Amino acid sequence: MRKKLGIIDADLLDNGTRHPNLACMKISAYYKDKGYNVSLLDSYENLDSYNLVFISKVFTFTKVPMTIFKRGICKDINHPEDSLKKNIRIGGTGFYYDKAEDLPYEIEHHMPDYSLYEDYILEKIKNGEPRSRYVDYLDFSIGFATRGCFRKCDFCVNKKYNNVFIASPIKEFFDESKPKIYLWDDNFMASPDFNSILDDLIATGKPFQFRQGLDIRLMTGEKAMRLAKVKYYGDYIFAFDHIEDKDIISRKLELWRRYSNKSTKLYVLTGYDSQDEVDIKNTFERIKILMKYGCLPYIMRYEDYKNSRFKSMYIQIARWCNQPQFIKKQSFRQYCEDNERYHRMKKKDVVKNCACYQTMLDFEEEFPDIAKEYFDLRWEDLNEYLKK
Ligand code: SF4
Structure with missing residues (x-):
């Protein structure tokens, strides 16, 4: 048996x-x-x-x-x-x-079994869930082309290795029947094999994407030129974890924009350095920088945000930023006001403001200077890149 x-x-x-x-x-x-x-x-x-x-x-x-x-x-x-x-x-x-x-x-180093989840997903789809929820299971070859990272950020699990090295040749996990590829590399930008790995990915003929935020601090003109030209799937995603990096990240985004006008997103880590008004201000400042380069912020909330008295502010900022249709069209204030309008439309005799709007009002009352500086910023207005 x-x-x-x-x-x-x-x-x-x-x-x-x-x-x-x-x-x-x-x-x-x-x-x-x-x-x-x-x-x-x-x-x-x-x-x-x-x-x-x-x-x-x-x-x-x-x-x-x-x-x-x-x-x-x-x-x-x-x-x-x-x-x-x-x-x-x-x-x-x-x-x-x-x-x-x-x-x-x-x-x-074994080829993954891409059929492992098949029955589970078929059952889910049969029960009415949309196929789109399971595209990661169905449509991608998945792997690590490289592993390791030298940075050892406090909040990150990738501390095991001191450098970036080749983990798997692309052919090791590439399944011709899958239309796309995604990679979980920790810090691909730091790989000495950057060019040859891109060559291998391009040779598959499939669109691909790196799922972890790429380290834009390591961007060079040559890397930007190569990355911008590949058949990339979805948004390019980089990381902007700390406000202290604002000068280098601004320079690198400027460099990136010389080569690419494609949709670019940056993870913005919040609630990590602190969970106070300073962190909220730094979050808005990073959003402002990204708006300037026509990039989209994606707010990542570190667990500790839950213990902050500004917990609801973190939530509202994330809701505003993480859905491109909002941040591209509305300032933070407009977004909160819209929520309030919708809330009142839905419940005619409501007395209390909605949580989103009230959170904005409370924060503005306590920190009018921060509100004045950031609440009315609009992606469309600040986006120098779109104006060109
Ligand atoms: S750069 Fe990225 S992968 Fe490297 S330690 Fe920091 S968060 Fe982790």
């Missing part, structure tokens, strides 16, 4: 996720080759009926039931390796953060 392998994508089971777990797909492919009967499991029940169960999670906040850990309660969920049932293996940054072990070489 064929041995049975169960795979649990813990992030999928807990919150649902739009991204397939690459490690799970590689494990699946490897064990299928070894003759195992592999299934993606949709619960933590009956794990004893499998010869082997792999549980992988990417996010530390993903919940995994304590019952999977050995006989009774595992004392330290962060170090559960001593207390696993014998047939269970766990892995991924969600369990071990930057100390996660690499997959064995033969698994790491």
Whole structure:
């Protein structure tokens, strides 16, 4: 009888996720080759009926039931390796953060099993969910062309390596039947193999994209010229994590705009350096710089924002920025006023202002100078690039 392998994508089971777990797909492919009967499991029940169960999670906040850990309660969920049932293996940054072990070489370098999630997705689509929700599972070849990053930002999980190195040749994860490619590289811009990897990606003939924010601080004229010319899928996404980088990022965006007029987005990390009015001001200042270069901010909220008395401000700024149809057409004030209008239209006899509008009013009352400087900025007006 064929041995049975169960795979649990813990992030999928807990919150649902739009991204397939690459490690799970590689494990699946490897064990299928070894003759195992592999299934993606949709619960933590009956794990004893499998010869082997792999549980992988990417996010530390993903919940995994304590019952999977050995006989009774595992004392330290962060170090559960001593207390696993014998047939269970766990892995991924969600369990071990930057100390996660690499997959064995033969698994790491195996072509992923792109069919692992097929039944799960077919079921979802059959039950009325849109196919568009699952394009990451269905339409992409997925991999890391490189790994590693030398920067070691405090908030980032990528601290394991000191440099950027080739992780997988593109052909290792490229599936001709998939229309697109996406890459999870940590810091592709720092790769000494930047040009040859781009050559390999171009040779596939497929559009591709890097999903992590590219490090624009490392942009050069040559890199900008090459990146701008490729068949890139979707927005170019860079990162603007700290206000201290505003001079270098402004220079690099100017350089980028010499070569590319394509839609460009920058992740804007908020709630990390602090969670006060200074952080709010710095967030607006970064948004203002991005408007100038015709770029779109994408607000990333660090967990600590939830403990801020400006929590609602962070939420409203993110709602305004992260939907291009709003930020491209409205100032922050106009966006909040529109929300209020809609709120009153929906509930005619309402007494209280909507949360969005009230948040803006409260902040403006307390910090009129910040409001005066930023609340009325409009992407269309500041965008020097569009005017050219
Ligand atoms: S540059 Fe990016 S990948 Fe590198 S440590 Fe910072 S956040 Fe992480």
